[in-house]
Amino acid sequence: MHTCQHQTVYQKDYSAPDYLVETVELSFDLDPELTWVASRLKIRSNYDRAQGLRPLVLDGEELTLVSLKLDGVELEPARYTAGDGALTVTDPPESFLLEVTTQISPKANSALSGLYASGPMLCTQCEAEGFRRITYFTDRPDVMAVYTVILKADKGSCPVLLANGNLVEKGDLPDGRHFATWHDPFKKPSYLFAVVAGDLVHISDRFTTMSGRQVNLEIYVEEKNQGKCDHALRSLIEAMRWDEEQFGREYDLDTYMVVAVDDFNMGAMENKGLNVFNSRYVLASPETATDDDYQAIEEVIGHEYFHNWTGNRITCRDWFQLSLKEGLTIFRDQEFSADMQSRPVKRIADVRLLRSSQFPEDASPLAHPVRPDSYVEINNFYSMTVYHKGGEVIRMLQTLLGREAFRAGMDLYFERHDGQAVRVDEFVQAMADAGKRDLSQFMRWYNQSGTPVLTVSDDFDQASGVYTLTVTQSCPPTPGQAEKEPFHIPLSIGLLNRQGRELPLQLEGEKSQGAITRVLELRQETQSFRFTGIASKPVPSLLRNFSAPVKLVYPYSQDDLTLLMTSDSDPFVRWEAGQVQAVQVIMGLVREIQAGGTPTVPEAFIGSFGTLLTDQRQDRAFLAEALTLPAEGYLAEQMKVIDPAAIHEARELVRATVGERLRAQLVGARAACAPKSPYHPDDGLAGCRRLKNLCLSYLMAPGSREAIGMAMEQFKNADNMTDSLGALATLAGCDCPEREEALEAFYRKWRDDRGVIDKWFSLQATSRLPQTLDRVLELLDHPDFDIRNPNRVRSLVGAFSQANQVRFHDAEGRGYRFLGDQILRLNGINPQIAARMLTPFSRWRRFDAGRQELMKKELERILAEPGLARDVYELAAKSL
Incomplete structure (x- = not known):
């Protein structure tokens, strides 16, 4: 077993x-091979020196120290030590x-x-602790300074x-060199430092x-990609306008620049x-x-721009406060995208x-x-919890509070803390002050882990109404937190009578509200709410707009x-009701499969599916x-002991039954979605394309030759990537000669486009055909696979193991062995990506005894690796 000890950092310290x-x-x-970095740091003490002198400790990794001067004088070796980070x-x-x-050495x-x-090109990534790999520095977010940078x-x-x-x-230097000097007038932490140098166009x-200020907007790319930036630039303008209005x-500088980089661990910075x-x-x-790509670009462009205020102008005091910027900015980019697209969808x-x-x-x-x-390693907390659960908390x-008081709280937060490094507490206090609310119990959302469960029961008294x-x-208990105190939860509800009419909500003891949606505030372990003036037992519409995670x-x-x-x-409740029905049906089929029966899809489900399809x-x-x-992953969460084979068989049975029984309706719906004009990403028809491709996937599920012909026809005639990929995705999951024909044609056409070839790798990695792992192993040796490129790793290794x-x-256990091999391979190349690949192993206890043992062995094998990076060590050790 791996015995190295990595230091744990605690919030309390x-x-x-x-x-x-x-x-x-x-x-x-x-210079790519050897870059020289000279820094001049103006430093002052931040402690009471009367209590004794403290040394200056600067972080540094993978650096060669050339010289060190204090107030212009070269320091004697006795006055400093360099090493051990x-x-x-x-x-x-x-x-x-x-x-x-x-x-x-870049x-x-x-x-x-x-x-x-x-x-x-040469570029930087300094969040969270990358600046220490450039020069020695106090590499923490609460050390904010004004930067001037000369690049040669x-x-x-x-x-x-x-x-x-x-x-x-800027200007020329001797020997064919040149320089540029940049100055950032705003104090910032080192994690926000950036440099890019290369042969780029914009x-x-x-x-x-x-x-009334004029801001220059510039997007830099390799010359071959110059024609692919228009949507990103439009999205940036929309984001700037939206942030002003909402x-x-x-924006506060003269220029806003975006640079596209092929090798990057994250989405953007x-x-x-x-x-x-x-x-x-x-x-x-x-x-x-694809349409999804266009939407993702709009979202991420918005997210990074919104960080200018929620993350840059006001930043985190320490990395435990990461959701202060990330959760808040996720919420902001979600609201932006909802306004740009369809809010319910x-x-x-x-x-x-x-x-x-x-x-x-x-x-x-x-x-x-x-x-x-x-x-142990802060990169491991760039997690779904910090980002997306953090966004739900906002x-x-x-x-x-309501939109008006929430906006007042945001304004107060910006007014109080501009130019500061603060905590989550300061943000919530601004909200409490603006909304005149006590939010002390609400802070439990930041300090308690786990997903709360709301168990709801009801009773109707006909006599009193x-x-x-x-x-x-x-x-439920989570690591280190066996017991939880009640959360402060907003539960948005409505009530419908049996005719489908929504009822005005009046709580007992209150004057008539008249509203058909009401936010109930849950603060206790158990609470009851009595509604009056009800003529017959209603159907509760619960958790409208998913009002709490x-x-x-x-x-x-x-x-x-x-x-x-x-x-x-409420569109979310309408969608959720259908999802609950589908889960009930599929899990019923799973139980039949596990019992050795002959499962069949209920007629009522097929009927309601057909009715919805033609609505x-x-x-x-x-x-x-x-x-x-x-999805199969979500269905797995409904089981105490996950049975992936039975889940897959049951879900595929539903898909095939829908494809057979509703063939005419699916063909009709697909035809109704056929384009009337050439494709344009802003034509407002993304929903039609999504529905058309979904219908094709159902038609393909039974494996009929007619459906295969439809897919090949769409693949060959598509004038856009959404339809081309939609058809190829169905063929990639089909055991038919057309599969190889289409995959090979797609590769030949797009082999020089890295982003498209990532999609090609992913489609093969996510195919449910029995021979998929063999294909994935072959693709590891494909000339276009590069283990050093994070996108390529995610498209093949990540897609197979996580999707x-x-x-x-x-x-x-062949899949487990494959993933363990790739994690150990990545450990010495890119530990951050290696750690992110490890997530599927963290759920090993949810499976049957055989799979548990196989996954546990892989975790033990990873932990036994000499020189294991702390990123990987932390997640593997916690998983065990």
């Missing part, structure tokens, strides 16, 4: 920095100038943290030199702020004025990007993601609060669910969501 850095002057002599100066004065020169930096090479490089290979802030000066536009936030993006969230054209998509990824995290050994108590605040709704909240238990009958599906005014009143985007069956439940969890 926070102390203010001993030294603050007021200004930073950096000079880079850039730190540079320590033993007896610094109260304030001083420290000059440090280091050497680094090309050798496969971890993609700090300064590294990606194709023809060969003009032929690096004609573009970018850094944070505003361009101050497209540009201008934005006029609400105060939150009164105006909000560095002040110079955002570095994973290329997949910038580059788009109708030929190469966006809400459903966000809930799907939360349930499929964050709920399992909450129910695993990796569960942690939105504000964690401790960590949404609950808006639900409890009183309907009583009783809600009990509970939360909880699991709901209520004994709905099939008639209740049908009524909610067809009559409820012309429904928005096509919403209809596509409503007709999409719950292909039935093949990854093959009972023989």
Whole structure:
């Protein structure tokens, strides 16, 4: 067993920095093989020196120290030590100038943290602790300084030199070199520092702020990608306008720059004025990007721009407060996307993601609060809980306070804390003060882990016309938290009579409300709410708009669910009623399969599915969501002991039955969605394309030759990537000769486009065919597979292990061995990506004894690896 010990950092141990850095002057002599970095740091003490002198400790990793000067004088070796991740100066004065020169090798930096090479450019990624891989520094978010940066490089290979802030000066140097000087007037922590240098081109536009200032907008890419940036630029302009209108936030620098990078560990990074993006969230054209790609670009562009205020102007005091910026900005980008797209469909998509990824995290050994108590490696807490559950916590605040008071709270937060590094507590206090509410109990959402369960029962008294709704909240034990105190939960509800009419809600003892939606505030373990003036027992419409990230238990009958599906005014509840029906049907089939029976899909379900399919009143985007069956991963969460094979068989039986029994309706719905004009990403028909491709997938499920012909025809004639990929996805899961023909044709056409070939890898990795793992193993040796590229790893290794439940969890354990091999391979190349691949193993206790033993062995094998990175060590150790 691996015996190395990695240091744990605890929230309770926070102390203010001993030294603050007021200004930073950096000079880079850039070269992929060997870069020189000279820093000039103006530093002052931040403690009571009368109680004794404290050493200056600067963080540093993978650095070669060349020289060290204090107030212009070279330091003697006796006055400092360098090594073990730190540079320590033993007896610094109260304030001083420290000059440090280091050497680094960007090309050798496969971890993609700090300064590294990606194709023809050099770029940085400093969040969370990458700046220490560039130079020695107090690399923590509560040390904020003003930066000036001079970049020098060969003009032929690096004609573009970018850094944070505003361009101050540029010019030529001897020997074919040149320089650029950038100054950022706003104090920032080191994690927001950025540099990009390379042979790039850009497209540009201008934005006029609400105060009349002109801002230059520039998106930098490799020349071959110049034609794929228009959508990202339009999205940026929309985001800037939206943030002014919704939150009164105006951009503050002269220039806003975005750079697309092929090798990137994350989606994007909000560095002040110079955002570095994973290329997949910038580059788009109708030929190469799907409707989903276009929406994702809009969301991520918005997210990183919104960080300018929620993350940059106001940042985190320490990394335990990560959700202060990420949860808040997730909420902001979700609201932006809802306004740009379809609000109901966006809400459903966000809930799907939360349930499929964050709920399992909450129910695993990796569960942690939105504000964690401790960590070994901070990169491991860039998690679904911190981001997406954190976003739901912000949404609950808006639900409890109302939009007007929530906006007042945001304004107060910006007014109080601009230019500061603060905690979650300061944000919630601003909300409490603006809304004149006591939110002390609400803070439990930040400090308690796990997904609360709301168990609801009801009673109706015909004589008095009183309907009583009783809600009990509970939360299962999670690591380190066996007992939970009651949360403060907003439960949005409505009541419908049997004719589908929504009833005005009047709580006993209150004057008539008249509203058909009411937010109940749950603060106790069990609470009852008595509604008066009710003529007959109603059907409760619970958790409208998914008002809290909880699991709901209520004994709905099939008639209740049908009524909610067809009559409820809340789109989320209508969708959820259909999902509950589908879960009930599929899990019933699972039980029959496990008992050795001959399962059949209930007629009532096929009938309601058909009725919904032909409902012309429904928005096509919403209809596509409503007709999409719950994913196998979500279905697995409904079982005490997960049976991936039975789940897959049951879900496929439903798909095949729908495809056979509703063939005519599916063909008709698909034809009705056929385009009347050439494709355009902004044509408003994304929902039609989604529904058309969903119908094709159902028609293909029984494997009929007619459906295969439809898929091949669509694949060959598609004028856009959405339809091309929609057809190829169905063929990739079909054991037919056309499968190889289509995959080979797709590869030949798009082999020079990295983003499209990522899709090609993913389609093969997520195929449910029995031979999929053999194909994945072959693809590891494909000339286009690169283990050093995070997108490629995610598209093959990640897609197979995280999205292909039935093949990854093959009972023989081959999938587990495959993933263990890739994690160990990645450990020495890119530990951050290696750790992210480990997530499927964290759920090992939820499976049968055989699979448990096989997954446990892989975790033990990983932990026994010498030199295991702390990223991987932490998650593997916690999983066991």
